[in-house]
Amino acid sequence: MQVDIRNLPKPADTETALAAVVAMRRGADRLELAAVQCAIDKGWTWVEIADSLGVTKQAVHKRYARRVQPAVSRREDR
Amino acid sequence: MIWSRIGRSPVTDMRIMNELFPAAEAAAQADGASLAGAEYLLVAALELEDGTGRRAFERVGANPDDFGTALREQHAEALEGIGLQSIDDELLDRHLPPAAAPIDPVKTAPSARKMFRSIVKKVRKERSQLYSAYFVLAAAEAEHGTTIRAIRHMGVDPAALADAARTEIQLLVGASDQ
Numbered sequence: 001m002q003v004d005i006r007n008l009p010k011p012a013d014t015e016t017a018l019a020a021v022v023a024m025r026r027g028a029d030r031l032e033l034a035a036v037q038c039a040i041d042k043g044w045t046w047v048e049i050a051d052s053l054g055v056t057k058q059a060v061h062k063r064y065a066r067r068v069q070p071a072v073s074r075r076e077d078r
Numbered sequence: 079m080i081w082s083r084i085g086r087s088p089v090t091d092m093r094i095m096n097e098l099f100p101a102a103e104a105a106a107q108a109d110g111a112s113l114a115g116a117e118y119l120l121v122a123a124l125e126l127e128d129g130t131g132r133r134a135f136e137r138v139g140a141n142p143d144d145f146g147t148a149l150r151e152q153h154a155e156a157l158e159g160i161g162l163q164s165i166d167d168e169l170l171d172r173h174l175p176p177a178a179a180p181i182d183p184v185k186t187a188p189s190a191r192k193m194f195r196s197i198v199k200k201v202r203k204e205r206s207q208l209y210s211a212y213f214v215l216a217a218a219e220a221e222h223g224t225t226i227r228a229i230r231h232m233g234v235d236p237a238a239l240a241d242a243a244r245t246e247i248q249l250l251v252g253a254s255d256q
Contacts, residue, residue: 015222019156022224026153027165030110034173063112069175 099183123213131210137242
């Protein structure tokens, strides 16, 4: 992802700027979920994932434990 | 809870909510979102059996099934507006885990709570029951946010869509009054 600063919205274009923030946040959420699933699939521990994301183990576990699939069931799916 | 009793048909309303909120959460999960916002509430409402929400879109010449695509496209458009290449949604989709069982359907994003509060207020005021057109009406009346941006992205005039939703509601409210 590369930002061309010449295209950054002018301060008056508030709607565009705020919508872009929402879109970036959505993209970051989606990327984080995919990356956490990938890490679990590769056998990473919650501590390792938490350290990589710069959050606590509790925070990452609370957010993703029920959302991602355990590595074993993912392998069986394939 | 704000939805303990909404309109004049509490059992029907409760049945609808029991269907709606898990569906909204599933739509959010499928998109990789952690909480269901107003846009996912609308996606779920468009699948409700009463069909009034879908018909409201059809009344203004729009296909309600295009709303999901419009959501993604307006996100990409917003990123492009600040010079960012849009994120490859299809690539990410392939790496997201499938939607899990509903985790906490009652827990929604602030935009969904705001939308639902406004709907409850309208349903009570009109002594109606919960129809999907109320979700379309609430979405079309919003000034800002992802949902109204997606509606505009579809080429739909929000005021016309709001009128269409009101017409659908009136048809059902009028019929049940007789």
